[in-house]
Amino acid sequence: MPAPRIAKIDQSKLRENVYYALRDAFTRGEFAPGDIVSLRILSDQLGTSMTPVREAVRRLVAEGALIDTPSRTLMVPPFDSNRMQDLKKARLALESLVLEQAMDRISADKIDEMEAILAAEPRGGDTTPDLQQNYDFHFALYRQSGSEVLLPLVEALWLQYGAYLNLIIHHQDAGKIDQHKHHNEIIHALRQGDRAAAQRALAADIERSFQVIASDGGQRVSR
Amino acid sequence: MPAPRIAKIDQSKLRENVYYALRDAFTRGEFAPGDIVSLRILSDQLGTSMTPVREAVRRLVAEGALIDTPSRTLMVPPFDSNRMQDLKKARLALESLVLEQAMDRISADKIDEMEAILAAEPRGGDTTPDLQQNYDFHFALYRQSGSEVLLPLVEALWLQYGAYLNLIIHHQDAGKIDQHKHHNEIIHALRQGDRAAAQRALAADIERSFQVIASDGGQRVSR
DNA sequence: TCGCCGTTATCTGTGATATTTGATCGTAGG
DNA sequence: CCTACGATCAAATATCACAGATAACGGCGA
CATH class of the missing domain: 1.10.10.10 (Winged helix-like DNA-binding domain superfamily/Winged helix DNA-binding domain)
Known part of the structure; x- marks a missing residue:
């Protein structure tokens, strides 16, 4: 082990x-x-x-x-392509819903805070995506929904998704991942109050998360 | 206690x-x-x-x-009107999604099985709604989605909702609840493959579930 | 005599440890 | 080479010991 x-x-x-x-x-x-x-x-x-x-x-x-x-x-649940697709669908649906509720309540201050998260120094070096930043950014947004019911469900999805992160980190294309593009689009859409654009950017960001491991499954990489 | x-x-x-x-x-x-x-x-x-x-x-x-x-x-979480609204929103969103996926895959046989659940003898007497039947009916449907990710989330919602069931059972209007109407509408829509109608009937059924306790909150009824 | 306050006893969850049970893996014998 | 037995290891349950909180009870003062 x-x-x-x-x-x-x-x-x-x-x-x-x-x-x-x-x-x-x-x-x-x-x-x-x-x-x-x-x-x-x-x-x-x-x-x-x-x-x-x-x-x-x-x-x-x-x-x-x-x-x-x-x-x-x-x-740890073994890699399962079907399950991963399932997980992606669930994330798209739930986080879309949470985004909707968050946009009803979010203030300009909070948007600034989210931008500050993006501006912070990357912690993992330049070759691996900054997972902590990604997590912080998304949940700073989702917390604004104020939903004590939905938020734990989304966290549960991220936790299940977490096992796949190992595959992503050690993937040869890990360095290529650019999470900033979609994050900046989300910030911009939030400022404009453009719901459709925010939804599009979030969906694209989630799709991106799964893209690297979508093709080649089950490459088990332990430490 | x-x-x-x-x-x-x-x-x-x-x-x-x-x-x-x-x-x-x-x-x-x-x-x-x-x-x-x-x-x-x-x-x-x-x-x-x-x-x-x-x-x-x-x-x-x-x-x-x-x-x-x-x-x-x-x-047991105390009654909380906001949380209940939150729970309702979450159920509407998630179960709508699950229904969508279930309708992609459900067979005529399974629809018959669901109808059989409705035809079974009520177990709780005539004065209280048959909770077990309601549960069995919904999850017979949801299981057809084949989603190992979404199904546990829906179960978690029902579990949180469960505490409110106590309020419903002991409510003076408990006997008036008619769950059969919406259930039959769902069956019919499934047979027709009418997605919009199925969604409407399911949404109405969920709304109904919350209606009894929506107005008067926190009437604690222990055994 | 009534009400307030402090003490104490009991009940709570928490963490640790011991015992039991079941499963797996390796090896020896057929 | 296959099978069966046994040693080993891990998880599941039970039991124990501890710390904190709660609530009840009794004494003191008004």
Whole structure:
């Protein structure tokens, strides 16, 4: 089994922290589709006992980021082209809806904040896309929808999508990805209040996210 | 604390069973918004130890059916009008999408099966709406979408909606609810392949679901 | 006598650990 | 080469120990 890099966590509010540590590891693409994860190894790496890890893992299973195999071992869902298409459809539909609600309420200040996120220094070097920035940008927007129901659903989709990030990061064309173009279009459309343009730009951005791995599936790249 | 009726469960595959037992209790409207639930009491009722209950409960929290209060006690989310509106919007959007995909693939056989569900004997007596039938009908349809991504999201919405079922069941107008009309319209539209009509009927059915409790909120009715 | 406040006892979830169960993998024997 | 047995490992449950919160109870003051 590969050993994803997960930093040890501090000992207060263990359960929450374990969950977010694992969640972060997912959104950073530390886990590759098909990876087997073990509660013991995770708890050793995190410096805690199995109990908090198990609860966090159970939550991740509920959210679809991990699956229970029939033999009870935990696995990152293997690459599945159909499922990925499904995921893309779901993202397009849900995030379109959330964007709609966000545009009803967003203020000029918040648009400025979103632009500030784009202006920040890239954290991952120039060769890999800045996943954290991408995440921050989208959710700064989505949070403006004010929907406590839809937002967790979108987060669940991103978490499932997270396993595919590993494939993207290690893909040979990773450096070519240009997320800035669509992001700037979204900002511009928000300023204009142009709903159709914002929807188009967001849809294009989501399509882009899947484009790199759409053709060649299942190239498992562990650390 | 009220004592929701939860049957003891058999001892194999405990974790799954505990989860589904609690889930069922939710969809039967056994829990009222604002109820406090205790791990120990639940595990006593189910005849197991706390551990499996804890994991099941943790999953329900992740799905929004229960919430953690700041003092760490578990609570059924209290009635919240805004949240309910939010939930309705989400259900309308997501179930519309799922219906769309289901209509691409559904066969005449499956439509017959759905009709058979409607023809079955009502289980709850004539005064209360048959919640199980309603659930079975909708998900027989949604399963035809074949979407492993969207279906769990819809289930999560129904679970959050479940807490409000308690309010509906004990509502004075509960007997007046006529779910058959919209269901038959859906069946008819499916047979005709009339997408617009199916969408209209489904939307009307969802609206109906919320109508009873839309006006008077928070009438807490425990057992 | 009534009301307020502090103390205490109980009940809560949380984290850790031990025990049991089940599955997998390697090896030895046919 | 295939099969079957056993050792090993991981997950599932139960039990234990701890810390925090809640609520009830009793004493004190008005």
